[in-house]
Amino acid sequence: MHPTLAINEDHSVHPIVTKTGLRAELLARRAAMPSETRSGAARPIRDALLSVPEVEMAGTIAAYVSIGDEPDTRSLLFALWKRGAYVLVPRLLPDGDLDWASYEGPDSLVPGARGCLESSEPPRGPGAVASADVVLVPAVAVDRTGVRLGRGGGSYDRALARVGPAILTAALLYDGELVDSVPAEPHDQRVRAVVTPARGLVRLG
Incomplete structure (x- = not known):
């Protein structure tokens, strides 16, 4: 199926679309997004998250350093850290799993695998994500x-499988990327919320 047919105007997904086709379409849309739209997403996402009760009360937050066309998380990481939260960011391991280390401000970030930025602090192991009060992916x-x-790498499915059922897990998206359906596989780990620039935190399930 041609990827341009995957998502309808109301953000519903064509029932026979594959993960590969949907991913290709959405990544193409991100690539074509005006730079001001991408850059303008960071602040409302950050502000929405900072006002979420679970985030306000969290002692430890697992987050990530955005890459490429993803909604920018750098100001969010800095704000969480300045607030006093213990922030963990991932380090991609050779087997595709994620290790975690503490974020200690922008100067603690160094180039890592596959163009990602990771913390230069000592790694705490893949199981460290289980100690987080909030997990952002x-x-x-x-x-x-x-x-x-x-x-498509499965790294975050492995990480989310270690997170308890009462923990807030939230994905950060651009507007229009919360859709009616995504093809699911047995290993897929669901998130409990999304955050978008226009809608803020949306709880799911």
Whole structure:
């Protein structure tokens, strides 16, 4: 199926679309997005998250350093850190799993695998994400039941499988990337909320 047919005007997904086709369409849309739209997404996402009760009360927050066309998280990371939260960011391991280390301000970030920035602080192990009170993850799309479409590597599915059922897990998206359905596979780990520039935090499920 041609990827331009995947998403309808109302953001519903064609019922026979594959993950590969949906991912390709949404990444193409991000690439074509005006730079001011991308840059303008960071502040409302940050401000919405900073006012979420679970985030306000969290002692430890697992987040990530955005790359490429993802909604920018750098100001969010800095704000969480300045507020006093213990912020963990991932480090991609050779087997595709995620290790975690503390974010200690912008100067603690160094180039890592596959063009990602990671913390220069000592790694705490893949299981460190289980200690987080809130977990923020990247996504290309999420559906209204929480099924998350990532980049296809499975790293965050492995990480989310270690997170307890009462923990807020939220994906950061651009407007229009919360869709009616995403093709699901047995290993997929659902998120419990998304955050978009226009809608703020939307709880799912």
